[in-house]
Amino acid sequence: xxxxxxxxxxxxxxxxxxxxxxxxxxxxxxxxxxxxxxxxxxxxxxxxxxxxxxxxxxxxxxxxxxxxxxxxxxxxxxxxxxxxxxxxxxxxxxxxxxxxxxxxxxxxxxxxxxxxxxxxxxxxxxxxxxxxxxxxxxxxxxxxxxxxxxxxxxxxxxxxxxxxxxxxxxxxxxxxxxxxxxxxxxxxxxxxxxxxxxxxxxxxxxxxxxxxxxxxxxxxxxxxxxxxxxxxxxxxxxxxxxxxxxxxxxxxxxxxxxxxxxxxxxxxxxxxxxxxxxxxxxxxxxxxxxxxxxxxxxxxxxxxxxxxxxxxxxxxxxxxxxxxxxxxxxxxxxxxxxxxxxxxxxxxxxxxxxxxxxxxxxxxxxxxxxxxxxxxxxxxxxxxxxxxxxxxxxxxxxxxxxxxxxxxxxxxxxxxxxxxxxxxxx
Amino acid sequence: xxxxxxxxxxxxxxxxxxxxxxxxxxxxxxxxxxxxxxxxxxxxxxxxxxxxxxxxxxxxxxxxxxxxxxxxxxxxxxxxxxxxxxxxxxxxxxxxxxxxxxxxx
Numbered sequence: 084x085x086x087x088x089x090x091x092x093x094x095x096x097x098x099x100x101x102x103x104x105x106x107x108x109x110x111x112x113x114x115x116x117x118x119x120x121x122x123x124x125x126x127x128x129x130x131x132x133x134x135x136x137x138x139x140x141x142x143x144x145x146x147x148x149x150x151x152x153x154x155x156x157x158x159x160x161x162x163x164x165x166x167x168x169x170x171x172x173x174x175x176x177x178x179x180x181x182x183x184x185x186x187x188x189x190x191x192x193x194x195x196x197x198x199x200x201x202x203x204x205x206x207x208x209x210x211x212x213x214x215x216x217x218x219x220x221x222x223x224x225x226x227x228x229x230x231x232x233x234x235x236x237x238x239x240x241x242x243x244x245x246x247x248x249x250x251x252x253x254x255x256x257x258x259x260x261x262x263x264x265x266x267x268x269x270x271x272x273x274x275x276x277x278x279x280x281x282x283x284x285x286x287x288x289x290x291x292x293x294x295x296x297x298x299x300x301x302x303x304x305x306x307x308x309x310x311x312x313x314x315x316x317x318x319x320x321x322x323x324x325x326x327x328x329x330x331x332x333x334x335x336x337x338x339x340x341x342x343x344x345x346x347x348x349x350x351x352x353x354x355x356x357x358x359x360x361x362x363x364x365x366x367x368x369x370x371x372x373x374x375x376x377x378x379x380x381x382x383x384x385x386x387x388x389x390x391x392x393x394x395x396x397x398x399x400x401x402x403x404x405x406x407x408x409x410x411x412x413x414x415x416x417x418x419x420x421x422x423x424x425x426x427x428x429x430x431x432x433x434x435x436x437x438x439x440x441x442x443x444x445x446x447x448x449x450x451x452x453x454x455x456x457x458x459x460x461x462x463x464x465x466x467x468x469x470x471x472x473x474x475x476x477x478x479x480x481x482x483x484x485x486x487x488x489x490x491x492x493x494x495x496x497x498x499x500x501x502x503x504x505x506x507x508x509x
Numbered sequence: 510x511x512x513x514x515x516x517x518x519x520x521x522x523x524x525x526x527x528x529x530x531x532x533x534x535x536x537x538x539x540x541x542x543x544x545x546x547x548x549x550x551x552x553x554x555x556x557x558x559x560x561x562x563x564x565x566x567x568x569x570x571x572x573x574x575x576x577x578x579x580x581x582x583x584x585x586x587x588x589x590x591x592x593x594x595x596x597x598x599x600x601x602x603x604x605x606x607x608x609x610x611x612x613x614x
Binding site: 129182183248250251252255382384443445446448449454482501 | 547550551556557558582585586587588589591592593
């Protein structure tokens, strides 16, 4: 299936540019592209992430099913199943899904051609009461199987029991994005599992951005405070599902899901604190439902998001004056900010170098649902944004879970509804 | 906001099977697309933390919507469902429930 919708009279613009003799590069740098789309895959079950080989071969995860690969000829090989899934070349029975938890991020090694290493993050029952694991596999040369499972990180916390919170079922807030940075290290984003102590804990790996090498060792220069697990790169996060790297500075930038207010885009610094601390009986708060203040002061009813932010800030500068400041807070709203990527290449015209962020959409307490992709012009220092604009989607909107720029320069978008789209700039 | 349970149960019975045949399925379909599909999915199977609504009969869906309209806490996503259901009329609930039950088997 393919659809092409022209948003601007490109031909007319092109003609006028040519008539005054400007080079094509000037045109490309000053105009936003027209977008069309193709549906790459449909009928999936909660697709969560994608990772590409240079020839366009696309590995993808489905939260409750497992890991598969789409070959350039359109064939799909199902590689690694989970408990309850069928039709996979192999199955890891300890991997399971529950609520937001399951098989999430996937990444290929920068030296994949040589080592065939693939990394995937999933919930596992191997250690009670369940944990999230970052695993490394070797992909067979013919792309039909994975083997040599090595669990690089075994103990990212998992929420095993329901609690008295919105979305309070088991499996909440696992983070889940896995990406290699331009520094050659592997980054894993995690979540707070509705656990008040988790984000600021020096040892629990939830609510963190973790940076390791391909064998699971802490990266040099993580700079976590004394007494912290050396694998921790940044801490004090709520639920980070997006991380991307500035194409010029290489700085990691996260997209994080806020608590009824303030989704955040934050440029990370080694050892930095995101400033999220939902513990009770501190920062002016008293007791909270089931010991977690993350949605307070009224977690089940509407309230002005600014008033919420005052009481339970996403970044608490009063308690943590040195916390990393968000570059943008989605105008104080929480609408399910998830994945992030940078658009690069002249085909993106004026959007070359801009960051894109997917919002899954959550309508609560008068906040518009807001399913969309935003295009963000980050300041070079990562401390603010010059501009945020909504992408004029060539297809319908959806719960944008994953955004990845493919090797063809197009933007690939996975939505929870079960589709993976290729968004093509022209 | 918290009316007597007896009243709620009574309304649920009044909205029961006999009304399903009179429901406007297309009106329910339009409402579902506008207000429900973003969380429960275009095919009603649920997504992420949002539960499936498929395989339920109309009476079940009606009863839940009435509970949410009355502000009752039913499950961990009540905070999202209560404001969605707050302004639904009896007719809205009948139409929506009939569409969901008929379409998402």
